Amino acid sequence: GQSLEQPSEVTAVEGAIVQINCTYQTSGFYGLSWYQQHDGGAPTFLSYNGLDGLEETGRFSSFLSRSDSYGYLLLQELQMKDSASYFCAVKAASGSARQLTFGSGTQLTVLP
Amino acid sequence: DAGVIQSPRHEVTEMGQEVTLRCKPISGHNSLFWYRQTMMRGLELLIYFNNNVPIDDSGMPEDRFSAKMPNASFSTLKIQPSEPRDSAVYFCASSSSGGGSPLHFGNGTRLTVT
Numbered sequence: 001g002q003s004l005e006q007p008s009e010v011t012a013v014e015g016a017i018v019q020i021n022c023t024y025q026t027s028g029f030y031g032l033s034w035y036q037q038h039d040g041g042a043p044t045f046l047s048y049n050g051l052d053g054l055e056e057t058g059r060f061s062s063f064l065s066r067s068d069s070y071g072y073l074l075l076q077e078l079q080m081k082d083s084a085s086y087f088c089a090v091k092a093a094s095g096s097a098r099q100l101t102f103g104s105g106t107q108l109t110v111l112p
Numbered sequence: 113d114a115g116v117i118q119s120p121r122h123e124v125t126e127m128g129q130e131v132t133l134r135c136k137p138i139s140g141h142n143s144l145f146w147y148r149q150t151m152m153r154g155l156e157l158l159i160y161f162n163n164n165v166p167i168d169d170s171g172m173p174e175d176r177f178s179a180k181m182p183n184a185s186f187s188t189l190k191i192q193p194s195e196p197r198d199s200a201v202y203f204c205a206s207s208s209s210g211g212g213s214p215l216h217f218g219n220g221t222r223l224t225v226t
Contacts, residue, residue, distance in 0.1 A: 031212060042203060043155070045214035087155065099168060100145070100215060102155040 002026040002090050004103035011109045012078055020073045020086050020106045028093030032064050032071045033100065035087045043087060043102075046073070075108070083110045114138075118204050118218035126226055130192040133221045136185055137206030145215060146179055146189050147203040155203075161187065194225045 004024045012018040022032065031050035035043040047055050049064035049071060061074040075082055085105040091098055117136040125131055137144050146158040159169040164181045172179070176195070181187040191198055201222050205215040 033212075033214065035215075042217035042219050043205075043215075044217070048212040048214065050212055099157055099160060101157065102147075104154045 002092055002101040004088055004090060004101065006086075006088055006103045006106050008104070009107045009109070011111065013111045014078055014080060016078050017074065017076050018078060018108065020075075020088075020108070022071050022073075022088035022103060024069050024071075024088070024090050024103075026069075026090050026092045026101070029066065029069075030091040030093065030098060032062070033089045033091065034060075034062050034073045035089060035102070036084050037087065037105070038084045046086075078110045080110050080112065083108060116204055116206050116216050116218035118202075118221050120221055121219065122222050122224075124224045124226065125194055127195055128193045129225075130190065131194045131198075131223060131225075133189040133202050133204075133223070135187045135189070135204030135218060137187070137204070138216055139185065141206035141208050141216070142184070143207045143209065143213075144181060144187050145205045145207075146187070147205065147217075148200045149203060149220075150200045158189070191223075194223075196225045199223055199225050 006022045033048045034046040037043045047062040054063045059076045064071040087102045087105045089100045089102045119134045142163050144161040147155050149155045158171045159179045160167050161181045179189045201220045203217050203220045205217045207213045207215045
């Protein structure tokens with residue numbers, strides 16, 4: 001099976017930079033994704049890393065190190081609207097299936 | 113693009129009743145997923161379809177749960193009989209093929225079983 005670990009809570013102030021780490025254990029690893037979920041809403045896709053390195057999308061960046069089974073999501077120039085839960089998710093093969101398994105989520109609170 | 117459409121948004125039912133949740137994936141997406149989200153267990157994958165065929169249902173908690181995908185534009189998740197511990201938000205998601213293809217989630221069905 002798969003297991004993922006990420007911090008349960010992170011707090012930062014507007015304009016700051018925050019990094020949310022994710023470590024995973026899995027077999028048949030394909031890639032690491034990040035999703036954002038606001039309270040009462042649905043998860044929405046932020047980024048995907050299939051190869052080692054940094055992917056940048058606006059204020060958000062995501063990093064993967066396959067050899068370390070580690071990734072992170074970097075949020076820059078934090079805004080109040082970034083307060084949400086952030087999930088790392090591993091895409092891995094299980095037989096003929098490629099499943100996406102989610103971590104338990106990190107609740108980010110952005111303070112004014 | 114209307115996105116993934118789930119119905120109903122909210123369902124309140126009594127223990128022992130049958131519950132059917134519905135999902136219309138994004139047109140052209142060939143993979144469909146049912147997830148359940150609770151505070152205690154987070155987001156759990158229940159079942160995954162590819163080209164309307166169930167690929168992995170190992171996450172379905174018990175025989176009381178069943179899912180079907182009769183065609184590319186419709187799927188159901190049925191719970192019979194329902195129990196209070198089934199109370200959760202049930203999400204349907206779809207994606208196209210490809211390793212990095214993101215999941216597009218519906219707005220979810222909040223199920224409360226009393």
